[in-house]
Amino acid sequence: MLPKVLSLAFLGAGVFVLVQVIMPIISFKLWEVSLNQQNTPLTSPNPNEQQVLGVSVENQNGFPAIVSNNNRLTPLPYKEFRISIPSLKLDDVKTVVETNDFEQNLAHMPGTALPGERGNVFLTGHSSLPQLFRAGNYKAIFARLPEIKKGDKIFVSAGGQKFTYTVLNLKVVDPKETSVINPPDSEGRYLTLMTCVPPGLYLKRLIVLAKL
Numbered sequence: 001m002l003p004k005v006l007s008l009a010f011l012g013a014g015v016f017v018l019v020q021v022i023m024p025i026i027s028f029k030l031w032e033v034s035l036n037q038q039n040t041p042l043t044s045p046n047p048n049e050q051q052v053l054g055v056s057v058e059n060q061n062g063f064p065a066i067v068s069n070n071n072r073l074t075p076l077p078y079k080e081f082r083i084s085i086p087s088l089k090l091d092d093v094k095t096v097v098e099t100n101d102f103e104q105n106l107a108h109m110p111g112t113a114l115p116g117e118r119g120n121v122f123l124t125g126h127s128s129l130p131q132l133f134r135a136g137n138y139k140a141i142f143a144r145l146p147e148i149k150k151g152d153k154i155f156v157s158a159g160g161q162k163f164t165y166t167v168l169n170l171k172v173v174d175p176k177e178t179s180v181i182n183p184p185d186s187e188g189r190y191l192t193l194m195t196c197v198p199p200g201l202y203l204k205r206l207i208v209l210a211k212l
Helices: 002-037
Strands: 055-060 061-068 081-087 088-097 106-108 119-122 153-158 161-173 189-197 202-212
Touching: 153 189, 161 189
Parallel strands: 088 106, 119 189
Antiparallel strands: 055 061, 081 088, 081 153, 106 119, 153 161, 161 202, 189 202
16 A cells, blocks of 8 residues: 555656646747747847857857857956846846856856947846746746846946846847847947746747847
């Protein structure tokens, strides 16, 4: 009797874990289909600028990571800044300037604009299953990023100033697509958030474009 009870318990636990993993992925795929059907493409960079100088895609333990070797021509005014996204319950998230490392923070891609500047402030953060999301867990800091919507606000505090960006659109792209680092035009002040999708996997990248 006991072995049968244990078998059923293990089976139930296995099914529960499977559901916890599979359901977020199914939900994401349904969301992605809906996103594609909206026919409102992400404001995109110049199609002739598919490659970004100083940027490469490197295989890091099976993970295709976009790495920038660019440097600013002028000294950095600060080493980090903070962003908040109220709609995702993200508040005062640490963002390190000019780094490719986002294990313990969000990473501002070297060579891209700083908050408030013309160009594109390009930020990268880890994603994971939504169940792992919590404040301060940078391994899953962008787990809820697919929930962001057009019109949502992104607040940035940098160098004693505050900036408000409004989300323009979202797009799912190939991991090797580096053109999204470019600003959509030469005059605007943009901010881009990037993370891996589907939840818990890194098959594609979610790009969220916002404008000052």
